[in-house]
Amino acid sequence: MSRFPARAVVDLGAVRANARTLGDLAPTAQLMAVVKADAYGHGLLPVARAAVEGGATWLGVAQVSEALALRAGGVTARVLTWLYAPGAPLAEAVAADVDLSVAAPWALREVADAARAAGHAARIHVKVDTGLGRNGLTPDDLPAVVDEALRLEAQGVVRLVGIWSHLAFADEPGHPSLHAQGDLLRAAAADAEARGARFEVRHIAASASTLTDPELHLDLVRPGIALYGLTPVPQLGGPERFGLVPAMTVEAELANVKRLPAGHGVSYGHHYVTPRDTVLGVVPLGYADGVPRHASGQDGAPGAPLGVGGRRLAIAGRVCMDQVMVDLGPGATERAGDRVVLFGTGADGGPTAQGWADAAGTISYEIVTRLGARVPRVYVDGGREVPASGAERVAEGVA
Structure with missing residues (x-):
């Protein structure tokens, strides 16, 4: 593959x-x-x-x-x-x-x-x-x-x-x-x-x-x-309020990093324009992968949150079919291949599925279930990667 x-x-x-x-x-x-x-x-x-x-x-x-x-x-x-x-x-x-x-x-x-x-x-x-x-x-x-x-x-x-x-x-x-x-x-x-x-x-x-x-x-x-560590009642508190831990982290590698001058439009329709000289990052996930187009950053409002290098940033401009953009800031040192977190546990202050739901005007259920089939699922257990098939351990069920 x-x-x-x-x-x-x-x-x-x-x-x-x-x-x-x-x-x-x-x-x-x-x-x-x-x-x-x-x-x-x-x-x-x-x-x-x-x-x-x-x-x-x-x-x-x-x-x-x-x-x-x-x-x-x-x-x-x-x-x-x-x-x-x-x-x-x-x-x-x-x-x-x-x-x-x-x-x-x-x-x-x-x-x-x-x-x-x-x-x-x-x-x-x-x-x-x-x-x-x-x-x-x-x-x-x-x-x-x-x-x-x-x-x-x-x-x-x-x-x-x-x-x-x-x-x-x-x-x-x-x-x-x-x-x-x-x-x-x-x-x-x-x-x-x-x-x-x-x-x-x-x-x-x-x-x-x-x-x-x-x-x-x-x-x-x-x-x-x-079961997936997300709360159906976010108005009462996050997953930690109920002793739950989010099970999914979605991450990507920057596909491109480049400098743009102030006043440069970003993505279709130029709904985001760089406010100063800056560094732009391209994240290779888009609505074909389940990223809601409603998570776009436009009309002066930031898009869905992204975690980059310990910083909490946001989608800049419209979500495309295969990619989203992020304004990394004028002092950014990221390079192509560096990790971007779309959402995860939030334990380190990073973005969460609920944060994405809030940004897109939906619920966390939709954020995780719409994730596209071409995004590989990787399974970890106890901090180590395990085969997706689980062939090494088939749980005993109830007859």
Whole structure:
């Protein structure tokens, strides 16, 4: 593979430690590590293994293909997948012992057909729309689906494992809808149990409620962004407020360094003009690599932060497809090949994913998950680099 002048360094030790911290914050609940979207851009299999080593007994993914990739990679922990359309390879998922969410009447029919094709019962979690207005069964559809699921369970076609939901205002701790949705899920579970259902887990808490609201932990919590050491509630404090450590550092090598006179335009549209004679650096990452164009520095405002030589600088001018520029200052001594940090742990005062989110008007989730595929992921554990495959250590899962 040809050498790429940037990389994302993922600390598996941080993932493992974050999983332990989250488990400690919800001691009465099981822990599902959400590793959808290639583990929020961090790498599906290495992160899944580290999360299981850190105490996660479940893994959560959105797409069936992600669940099957976990199984193909030798991960044996319980896996729940929840987003699919008609015609999805559900029989493969059932055969691979993947739990399936049922969010619509048609989905239960397809899961039942998949279980018959696979030759054994499908484990299902009934998804209830308690107010988010997204995926899930409406209160009107729920009783009939539960009754049909119980009929199929009696035939050995499915097994009712869980009932669950998503919160609409999870990132606003104290919002009155949070406990209202929790009460609706509890009521739905109680009604289903009165009809004969016996659930192993009820779950509604993702990262924010795992960190801030023990009353919503129920039987299982599903942290996602917190597993990666980022906070879903930055208004309450950074990751350190919750004992979390950011797992990803994105860094690049300066591709060019040159002197420019005062008054020189920088990047498309010249939205940044050098205010004095200075040194310009070219960083070889752009929006094709996931750098938000909204992170540009323009109209007199600095762009997203960059760490160079222990200094905290910012993107100068518009983000391009493959590169961004940084004004290194008139006394800069950097040379081509020197390291630039886009974001990392912030422990040394350097830039963070949250700082990038603030600069781009978005959330830290988007900053890490949009990182492009051509940026290599490099894995470290205990300060040393480890193979991405994790072949030297396959974590024991939960059957």
